[in-house]
Amino acid sequence: MQKRRLGRTGLWVSIMGFGAAVIRSIPRVEAEKVLVRALDSGVNYFDTAPSYGDSEAKIGALSKRRDEFYIATKIDPPFTRHEAEASIAQSLRRLKTDRIDLVQLHGIGDDETLTAATGPDGAMAAIKAAQARGVVDYVGITSHDPAFLGRVIAGSAFDMVLAPFNALYRDAATHLFDRAKTRDIGVAVMKPFACGTLAKSIPETAHLFKGKDVVTLATNALRFILDYDVA
Numbered sequence: 001m002q003k004r005r006l007g008r009t010g011l012w013v014s015i016m017g018f019g020a021a022v023i024r025s026i027p028r029v030e031a032e033k034v035l036v037r038a039l040d041s042g043v044n045y046f047d048t049a050p051s052y053g054d055s056e057a058k059i060g061a062l063s064k065r066r067d068e069f070y071i072a073t074k075i076d077p078p079f080t081r082h083e084a085e086a087s088i089a090q091s092l093r094r095l096k097t098d099r100i101d102l103v104q105l106h107g108i109g110d111d112e113t114l115t116a117a118t119g120p121d122g123a124m125a126a127i128k129a130a131q132a133r134g135v136v137d138y139v140g141i142t143s144h145d146p147a148f149l150g151r152v153i154a155g156s157a158f159d160m161v162l163a164p165f166n167a168l169y170r171d172a173a174t175h176l177f178d179r180a181k182t183r184d185i186g187v188a189v190m191k192p193f194a195c196g197t198l199a200k201s202i203p204e205t206a207h208l209f210k211g212k213d214v215v216t217l218a219t220n221a222l223r224f225i226l227d228y229d230v231a
Helices: 020-025 028-040 055-068 081-095 111-118 123-133 146-152 171-175 177-182 217-226
Strands: 003-005 012-014 045-047 070-075 100-105 136-142 160-164 186-190
Touching: 020 028, 020 055, 028 055, 045 186, 055 081, 070 081, 070 123, 081 100, 081 123, 100 123, 100 160, 111 123, 123 136, 146 160, 146 171, 171 177, 177 186
Parallel strands: 045 070, 070 100, 100 136, 136 160, 160 186
Antiparallel strands: 003 012
């Protein structure tokens, strides 16, 4: 499995991460098999969130192999310091770990919410306190609006960003990637298959990979992304 540097975090992460939202809908025994298969295949970046059902607890089943992978989890709304402190504590318990590599503010898309989250009584204060205690290493932000992220990361404390990007939805290439690279902010991508659309043979997407060697539709969708400067 190839690895790329996740910006100024200095973490070398597998070019394919594991988005754990999907395992909330399958039994725990089956989820553990999928997680172990990913880890054995070289995946070392696992993305989860408290709002992804029981995914944190399922990842906790890998606790004996904790040194083999990085965990990115999230702070869900409301983005208050009190709620964020409780969220981090709960995530540590569910993940069965004493440290979280990345904690991200989850799904922020407007200035008002970001200002509240990064204010003195906001979630960022809780993350910084957790960093000072050594239980959180890096901080990130996620959004479905790449243009918003590209605008707010200037001068920010964020070490990485998570944004949607794929062959159908390319706004991040226009509004985010170069700005993040200039500031050495790591970039991870969500929705690589456009919620499954790019893994299907349908007329609406047939033109996207013309002239490419077809291994599978999913492979070509990933190759498209990895031609860009993302981790």
